[in-house]
Amino acid sequence: SYRRPKEEGKQWYQRRVRGKLARCLGARSVKLYSFTDPVLKYVLTQDPELILLEDGITLWLQVLENAPASTPSLVHLFEWLYPLLQLGSDSLKTSLLIIECTILLDPPAVISRYGAGLVSACVSLYPEVIGEAKVLINNVILAIVKTVPRDQWPDLTPLLQILVRNLDEFSDYSKVLTTNINLLCYLILLDFPYFNNLIASMNNNELLRSIVQVWTSKAEHFYQMEQHKLSLVAVLTLLSNHPQLLHQHFSEIMKMIERAVGKCTEVDDKGQRYDCILRKHSTPDDEFITGGETEDYKRRRILESADLIAKIDTITFLRAKFNELRLAVGPEIFTKLSLSVDREITDKLSGYLG
Numbered sequence: 001s002y003r004r005p006k007e008e009g010k011q012w013y014q015r016r017v018r019g020k021l022a023r024c025l026g027a028r029s030v031k032l033y034s035f036t037d038p039v040l041k042y043v044l045t046q047d048p049e050l051i052l053l054e055d056g057i058t059l060w061l062q063v064l065e066n067a068p069a070s071t072p073s074l075v076h077l078f079e080w081l082y083p084l085l086q087l088g089s090d091s092l093k094t095s096l097l098i099i100e101c102t103i104l105l106d107p108p109a110v111i112s113r114y115g116a117g118l119v120s121a122c123v124s125l126y127p128e129v130i131g132e133a134k135v136l137i138n139n140v141i142l143a144i145v146k147t148v149p150r151d152q153w154p155d156l157t158p159l160l161q162i163l164v165r166n167l168d169e170f171s172d173y174s175k176v177l178t179t180n181i182n183l184l185c186y187l188i189l190l191d192f193p194y195f196n197n198l199i200a201s202m203n204n205n206e207l208l209r210s211i212v213q214v215w216t217s218k219a220e221h222f223y224q225m226e227q228h229k230l231s232l233v234a235v236l237t238l239l240s241n242h243p244q245l246l247h248q249h250f251s252e253i254m255k256m257i258e259r260a261v262g263k264c265t266e267v268d269d270k271g272q273r274y275d276c277i278l279r280k281h282s283t284p285d286d287e288f289i290t291g292g293e294t295e296d297y298k299r300r301r302i303l304e305s306a307d308l309i310a311k312i313d314t315i316t317f318l319r320a321k322f323n324e325l326r327l328a329v330g331p332e333i334f335t336k337l338s339l340s341v342d343r344e345i346t347d348k349l350s351g352y353l354g
Contacts, residue, residue: 036063037073044080057084057094064098065296070106078102078114082121092129096136100143104299107147115144115154123158131176138163138179145186146303150194160187160198164207167214174221181215182227185234189308192241212238212245216252225264229277229309232260236321243328250337257318258345261352265314273315273352281310319353 036059043056060077067074084095099118103110111118122137129137141156163180187195199208215235222228235253239245246253265273281304293301304310326334338346 040077044077053084054091054094057091057098061094061098061101064101064105065294067105068295070109075102075106075109075113078110082117085121085125092133093136096133096140100136100140101296103140103143103147104296104303107144108152111144111148111152111154115148119154119156119159123162126159126162134176135179138176138183142179142183142186145183145190146307150191157198157201161202164198164202164211167211174218177214177218178221178223178227181218182230184211184215185230188234188238192237196241208242209245209248212249212253216249216256219256219259222263225276226304226309228260228263229312229314232257232264232314233309233312233317236317236325240321240324240328243325246325246329246334246337251340251342254338254341254349255345258348258352261314261318262348265352275314277310278313281305315352322353 040056040060040063043053064074078099081095081099085092118140122140126134126137141159144153144156160183163183167177167180184195187198199211204210212235215231219228219231222231235256239253264276266276267273329337
């Protein structure tokens with residue numbers, strides 16, 4: 001039954017009020033923990049009616065979003081998440097958001113205790129869900145990769161193999177595809193040997209070529225300049241280690257690079273091209289804080305400012321990598337390959353390269 005029992009009416013109302021208070025009080029909502037902790041534990045340890053459970057996990061998410069720091073009780077709640085992943089629709093989406101928020105709140109504590117079980121649950125879940133749920137799973141793995149030191153990662157290989165093996169199947173849903181590609185980009189940039197071993201473990205000599213083909217053909221789906229820059233930096237890093245890929249996809253790669261540079265750079269009043277992302281992160285953080293942001297937003301902002309692409313100058317990086325690639329394949333072959341590229345694109349790239 002989807003009806004809320006009459007005897008639960010008062011408790012339901014109290015949960016809704018506490019959720020509202022958590023949002024209004026923000027970081028000061030820690031004063032509510034003596035109330036919210038017992039409520040959450042009650043909802044998660046019982047076998048409540050569905051609507052009651054939805055109220056509980058919504059409250060849980062609001063508490064996490066407004067938590068200024070981790071507490072043992074917030075981390076301990078994580079162990080009750082796994083059964084929630086078997087629920088459908090909005091409850092599943094909220095549960096995945098809770099997982100991501102908890103990881104961002106306290107990466108070492110969460111992953112050291114629950115990392116292996118979490119990855120196993122995601123491996124089981126991934127083939128069963130579609131669309132937004134897949135995006136949210138990808139975001140969970142991205143949170144691990146970006147916040148946890150490499151030597152403390154759980155074994156991500158089983159899940160990453162699923163993502164890579166089925167990369168081209170997600171082309172009809174651009175958000176799934178772009179988050180998959182984002183994840184591969186971070187693997188390339190944070191630990192290239194790990195990425196290489198992942199590809200080698202799949203025993204497919206054509207796999208890398210196939211990845212680049214999907215990657216370059218779907219780059220138009222990237223809707224943020226950060227995605228364009230991430231893709232540019234990662235693909236140039238990949239090519240520096242596997243220059244033979246240039247022979248097969250040169251025109252598509254150059255088109256993607258030119259588009260990315262155009263998206264994440266602009267020309268100032270003096271005619272100098274500058275990196276928009278570097279300039280964005282050179283602005284003090286307090287200019288982006290208006291007073292209504294959650295603590296979770298602030299954590300994400302700090303993480304974004306510490307990201308690799310917030311520290312790399314696009315044009316400087318592009319020039320260095322193009323010089324490496326010319327030497328790797330030979331100047332004559334590089335020039336010959338350039339003839340396959342549309343003249344407008346080569347002219348723009350020449351302008352960027354100076």
